[in-house]
Amino acid sequence: MDRRSFIARAGAVGLLGSFAPRMAFARAATPKRFVFVIQRGAADGLGIVAAIGDPMFAGARGDLAADLAAGTKLDAMFALHPAMATGAALYGQGQALFAHAIASPYRDRSHFDGQNVLETGGAGPYQVRDGWLNRLLGVVPTDDAKAIAVAATIPMALRGRHDVASYAPSALPAASDDLLARVTQLYQGDAQLHALWGEATATRALAGDLTQDDGRNAAATGALAARLLAPDNGARIAMIETGGWDTHAGQRGRLAAQLKGLDAMIGALRTGLGPLWSDTLVLVATEFGRTVAVNGTGGTDHGQASAAMLFGGGVRGGRVLADWPGLKTADLYEGRDLKPTTQLDAFIAGAVADHFAIDPARAMAALFPASAKVAAIGGLVRV
Numbered sequence: 001m002d003r004r005s006f007i008a009r010a011g012a013v014g015l016l017g018s019f020a021p022r023m024a025f026a027r028a029a030t031p032k033r034f035v036f037v038i039q040r041g042a043a044d045g046l047g048i049v050a051a052i053g054d055p056m057f058a059g060a061r062g063d064l065a066a067d068l069a070a071g072t073k074l075d076a077m078f079a080l081h082p083a084m085a086t087g088a089a090l091y092g093q094g095q096a097l098f099a100h101a102i103a104s105p106y107r108d109r110s111h112f113d114g115q116n117v118l119e120t121g122g123a124g125p126y127q128v129r130d131g132w133l134n135r136l137l138g139v140v141p142t143d144d145a146k147a148i149a150v151a152a153t154i155p156m157a158l159r160g161r162h163d164v165a166s167y168a169p170s171a172l173p174a175a176s177d178d179l180l181a182r183v184t185q186l187y188q189g190d191a192q193l194h195a196l197w198g199e200a201t202a203t204r205a206l207a208g209d210l211t212q213d214d215g216r217n218a219a220a221t222g223a224l225a226a227r228l229l230a231p232d233n234g235a236r237i238a239m240i241e242t243g244g245w246d247t248h249a250g251q252r253g254r255l256a257a258q259l260k261g262l263d264a265m266i267g268a269l270r271t272g273l274g275p276l277w278s279d280t281l282v283l284v285a286t287e288f289g290r291t292v293a294v295n296g297t298g299g300t301d302h303g304q305a306s307a308a309m310l311f312g313g314g315v316r317g318g319r320v321l322a323d324w325p326g327l328k329t330a331d332l333y334e335g336r337d338l339k340p341t342t343q344l345d346a347f348i349a350g351a352v353a354d355h356f357a358i359d360p361a362r363a364m365a366a367l368f369p370a371s372a373k374v375a376a377i378g379g380l381v382r383v
Contacts, residue, residue, distance in 0.1 A: 033235075036240070036283050038240070039286035041286070044245075050081070087263055091318055092318070096310065098321070115287045128369075145236040146163075148228055148238050149165070149166040249298060266311055283308070289303040289338055290306070316381060343374055348368075350378050
């Protein structure tokens with residue numbers, strides 16, 4: 001069994017096991033649940049929500065546009081990737097909303113810096129020391145609301161003065177740093193094993209690949225998150241890490257597999273929450289988008305604007321929010337990227353303000369202080 005299969009099966013066994021997590025949470029007064037799903041690696045918004053109505057789209061995207069012909073037509077301009085069948089169904093039920101040409105204030109192309117801006121809510125990398133999701137705990141209308149990360153460690157977005165938990169079950173006990181160091185030494189003289197081990201340890205802290213076990217591992221993660229959120233004394237805010245969105249090569253097949261996993265996760269989350277879905281809001285966002293043009297290896301490179309998604313029973317969905325900038329070369333950011341026209345900070349603050357019945361200006365100032373003078377986008381969630 002190769003390393004990837006071993007990790008995938010171990011993760012699936014751990015997540016699918018018939019356990020009942022015992023969380024030491026006080027009873028939470030608010031019935032509202034909020035889930036932030038981060039797409040680490042810069043997800044290609046144009047490949048997820050395709051601008052099929054833009055006359056430049058097909059020519060600019062080449063082979064990457066082929067799959068979108070079978071996607072669900074959202075309106076005259078946009079179509080959803082066919083791998084997102086659950087997302088399309090939710091859109092048809094008015095429970096999914098997509099925002100396009102959207103971006104954080106970050107305008108360079110470093111994953112680590114871009115993720116830091118996305119998670120801290122700052123205007124630039126490493127300017128803010130805590131995460132906007134942790135700060136949200138200070139403004140939700142109850143002191144009892146708790147947050148949890150479905151991840152091996154607590155992500156930056158959840159770090160701060162409010163206590164949070166993390167939960168990432170595994171079929172195997174966690175390896176100690178000493179053991180990992182000894183295995184590294186053991187493989188030092190083997191060129192092939194040393195390279196594979198280096199790859200494994202470099203990605204140890206990142207989220208699991210949504211494509212593992214044909215999407216079943218992703219579905220299990222969604223089911224786990226639902227089980228942590230559903231109880232009366234459970235968490236009210238959760239964050240799920242997903243990786244694998246850095247599609248520099250072979251994007252067509254890789255993105256389809258990633259979206260299949262994401263779709264399975266959203267579906268499992270909805271099923272697991274049952275009637276609580278009506279009080280749940282799910283945000284999916286990435287650190288930045290990808291280039292409009294396809295590179296020489298059938299992929300795309302780091303870009304700017306992307307697409308964000310909202311799912312939930314209270315979403316005012318069935319629509320795509322976009323101030324579309326166009327795909328002509330003259331309309332692109334630096335002649336290569338989809339130009340940002342909607343601020344992700346305002347989108348997030350507006351969504352959570354409506355969802356938790358918080359004053360939008362207060363939400364914007366608390367979650368994204370560097371953008372406090374920007375008005376939060378209203379009307380995203382039914383109040």
